Amino acid sequence: MSNDEREAMELIEEYLTDVREHLPEDIADDVVEELRTHIIDESMELGGLTARNVYKVIRKLGDPRELASKYVVGRRKKVLSFEFGISEDLYPYFVQISFLISILLIIGYVIRIIYIIARYSSATSLIYVPMLLAELIVSIALTILLLYVIMSFFSSNPDLKSVLQKVLREIFGEPEKIKRKYFIREKKKEEIPPKKPEKPLEIKKEVKQREVRVRGVSTITRLMILIGAIFEISLAYLFYISTYYIAFNWLSMNFIMTIIIALVLGFIVDVSHFFYIGYTDKKSYLVPVINSLVSLIFIPWLMQVNIFTADLQIPSIDPELFRREDYYNFLKYIVMIPIPSDMLLLAKMLSLLFIVIIVVNAVISILKYIRTSPKRKAEEILLSMKQEE
Amino acid sequence: MDDVNIENWKTEIRRGLIEMCILALLRRREMYGYEISKTLRQMTNGALYVEEGTLYPLLRRLENKGYIKGDWRIREGKARKYYELRPKGLIILKAMTDFWFKVSDAVYKVLGEVDNE
Numbered sequence: 001m002s003n004d005e006r007e008a009m010e011l012i013e014e015y016l017t018d019v020r021e022h023l024p025e026d027i028a029d030d031v032v033e034e035l036r037t038h039i040i041d042e043s044m045e046l047g048g049l050t051a052r053n054v055y056k057v058i059r060k061l062g063d064p065r066e067l068a069s070k071y072v073v074g075r076r077k078k079v080l081s082f083e084f085g086i087s088e089d090l091y092p093y094f095v096q097i098s099f100l101i102s103i104l105l106i107i108g109y110v111i112r113i114i115y116i117i118a119r120y121s122s123a124t125s126l127i128y129v130p131m132l133l134a135e136l137i138v139s140i141a142l143t144i145l146l147l148y149v150i151m152s153f154f155s156s157n158p159d160l161k162s163v164l165q166k167v168l169r170e171i172f173g174e175p176e177k178i179k180r181k182y183f184i185r186e187k188k189k190e191e192i193p194p195k196k197p198e199k200p201l202e203i204k205k206e207v208k209q210r211e212v213r214v215r216g217v218s219t220i221t222r223l224m225i226l227i228g229a230i231f232e233i234s235l236a237y238l239f240y241i242s243t244y245y246i247a248f249n250w251l252s253m254n255f256i257m258t259i260i261i262a263l264v265l266g267f268i269v270d271v272s273h274f275f276y277i278g279y280t281d282k283k284s285y286l287v288p289v290i291n292s293l294v295s296l297i298f299i300p301w302l303m304q305v306n307i308f309t310a311d312l313q314i315p316s317i318d319p320e321l322f323r324r325e326d327y328y329n330f331l332k333y334i335v336m337i338p339i340p341s342d343m344l345l346l347a348k349m350l351s352l353l354f355i356v357i358i359v360v361n362a363v364i365s366i367l368k369y370i371r372t373s374p375k376r377k378a379e380e381i382l383l384s385m386k387q388e389e
Numbered sequence: 390m391d392d393v394n395i396e397n398w399k400t401e402i403r404r405g406l407i408e409m410c411i412l413a414l415l416r417r418r419e420m421y422g423y424e425i426s427k428t429l430r431q432m433t434n435g436a437l438y439v440e441e442g443t444l445y446p447l448l449r450r451l452e453n454k455g456y457i458k459g460d461w462r463i464r465e466g467k468a469r470k471y472y473e474l475r476p477k478g479l480i481i482l483k484a485m486t487d488f489w490f491k492v493s494d495a496v497y498k499v500l501g502e503v504d505n506e
Contacts, residue, residue: 027449030470031445031449033461033470034422034445034470035445037421037423037467037468037469037470038422038423038441038445041423041467041469042423042441057441060440060441060442061440061441061442062440062442066442067442067446070442070443070446071446071449
């Protein structure tokens with residue numbers, strides 16, 4: 001297999017993996033296989049299996065997410081759906097709006113900081129300025145998160161998406177094409193003068209098709225899962241060790257215990273997933289659900305934070321210890337200081353926000369799993385067949 | 390009617406016709422997705438051309454409704470999903486074509502009268 005053909009195959013796999021991610025589990029294999037034969041067939045007709053031809057076919061098939069959404073359009077027609085991720089058409093606007101909001105917030109906060117420095121003594125302003133900077137970062141992050149959620153919602157519903165697209169086009173004009181992976185790859189290809197298309201033998205095509213079918217989840221994906229698991233257990237160990245060196249109060253200790261449990265559970269899930277992929281050669285759709293359920297264990301602690309906010313501690317560096325240059329144990333530098341009273345309200349709001357995010361995420365992932373599970377699908381088909389008859 | 394509206398109108402008309410034409414093509418013989426797309430384009434000189442990104446989900450919907458049936462078959466050394474018309478699809482096709490001939494006659498009549506005025 002030549003480099004060009006290998007690149008073409010990789011491009012097909014990348015595209016089909018993206019499509020698969022948004023397809024219901026029960027139809028994913030069949031749909032992906034049919035699309036694969038189509039891409040290979042049409043590329044061959046265009047002059048051979050090259051990245052350039054494959055790219056042309058993929059462009060015609062369109063955005064993976066939109067293509068996948070057409071397969072479930074009948075089921076989703078009546079209910080508004082939600083899925084995290086912004087579609088390719090809206091993404092440039094998301095970047096543009098995020099940038100504008102960030103600039104506006106920065107300008108606003110700079111004015112506030114200048115006002116505080118001018119009005120108060122230097123000692124007071126020294127306390128306020130870092131707090132305002134922290135507030136600025138939180139504001140930008142929350143605004144972008146909110147924008148991301150809103151645009152994901154619009155991206156998940158094609159009708160709403162086209163309305164938003166029209167409005168944004170009126171305001172911002174045509175967006176500059178965002179160079180996503182497919183486009184970057186194509187651009188690179190265009191720089192190289194096109195080779196004379198060679199038409200491989202039928203047998204050669206067959207071999208290629210078989211090779212592609214055998215390939216399921218890539219080794220890199222499996223490896224990433226394993227690295228993630230190792231990272232989680234290492235982090236859990238670090239948190240455990242920290243309890244010996246850092247003076248945590250009861251609330252912080254509860255957080256440490258919660259995070260250790262979450263990381264260990266995450267480690268177990270990832271290792272199980274690693275072996276699952278090894279045996280079945282496909283990703284499990286249940287993992288996101290389990291992960292979102294694991295995150296629910298943070299809720300009791302977040303509720304404690306919301307009620308006993310004054311007991312919240314913030315990690316800080318002890319300058320005295322730092323000056324002694326004791327590099328033996330960096331955990332020794334960390335001291336826990338009580339939360340400033342000015343930040344109590346912000347902490348209360350953030351704890352509530354996190355509770356909402358965790359619960360919503362869990363509900364969405366469960367609903368998504370139920371909707372795509374084969375049993376559910378079989379019941380839906382039986383029901384629709386009965387209704388039609 | 391502006392450009393956007395005329396495009397919407399064309400899409401609406403085309404959508405229903407493409408379904409009918411796919412069923413009609415499969416009545417003659419079984420075909421695979423790309424073959425359906427090419428045949429439709431050639432026979433209608435591109436007037437009823439359907440993008441593959443729309444065709445494959447449409448075939449899936451027709452299959453779910455029980456109008457057509459798709460099966461993986463190896464022909465000429467290639468594995469492809471071939472679609473065939475099912476009895477339920479044949480009944481629908483008959484109803485569609487009956488309606489289409491009735492409506493198209495009526496539309497021609499109306500358009501003819503408008504042209505004569």
